[in-house]
Amino acid sequence: MKILNLYYSSTGNTEKVAQEIERAAREAGHEIKTVKVKADSEVDILGFDLVFIGSGVYTWLPGKPMLDFLDKTRQRYSQAGEIKPSSPRRPGKKAVVYCSFGGAHTGVNEALPAVKYMGQLFDHLGYEILSEWYFVGEYHGRLAPYSTTGRMGDITGRPSRADLDDVAQRVHGVLRV
Numbered sequence: 001m002k003i004l005n006l007y008y009s010s011t012g013n014t015e016k017v018a019q020e021i022e023r024a025a026r027e028a029g030h031e032i033k034t035v036k037v038k039a040d041s042e043v044d045i046l047g048f049d050l051v052f053i054g055s056g057v058y059t060w061l062p063g064k065p066m067l068d069f070l071d072k073t074r075q076r077y078s079q080a081g082e083i084k085p086s087s088p089r090r091p092g093k094k095a096v097v098y099c100s101f102g103g104a105h106t107g108v109n110e111a112l113p114a115v116k117y118m119g120q121l122f123d124h125l126g127y128e129i130l131s132e133w134y135f136v137g138e139y140h141g142r143l144a145p146y147s148t149t150g151r152m153g154d155i156t157g158r159p160s161r162a163d164l165d166d167v168a169q170r171v172h173g174v175l176r177v
Helices: 013-027 064-079 112-124 161-175
Strands: 003-008 032-036 050-056 094-101 128-136
Touching: 003 013, 003 064, 013 032, 013 050, 013 094, 013 161, 050 112, 050 161, 064 112, 094 112, 094 161, 112 128, 128 161
Parallel strands: 003 032, 003 050, 050 094, 094 128
Antiparallel strands: none
16 A cells, blocks of 8 residues: 655644654554655645645645645646546545644634545545544744643644544554445
């Protein structure tokens, strides 16, 4: 099984999750290609059987480099005729979509649009979306006070080791599907 691990992270929270996904997959005996997305990144998603894709949440959406990557990739596959009406499933093609978020104002509801947005490329390409994962991540820089005053409670230090252990368990579960 060919596995791709795509992510964007500006603060390091999502990067911790992506690194744990890679570690857990390798620990389970799988090869995995991990790519930190930049606006000019180009990856042949269809060349992979299982794709993990994740981003931090920035004003309810994935980060701008991830948005640009998804749009460019959608255009490329659409022009190549790979996105078809009714989005027929591609046997053996699966994806997991995840994010890290702080949720200071409305909790996990702030993260839902980002994960749904990223998942649409894979749904349009005929991938089965196996799961959507939401991981709490602390705020950094000028937003750091939200780590203790927001709706999610005190999220300082997250994703924590316990959060990353949860990531590993989820990866091991998905690899059994």
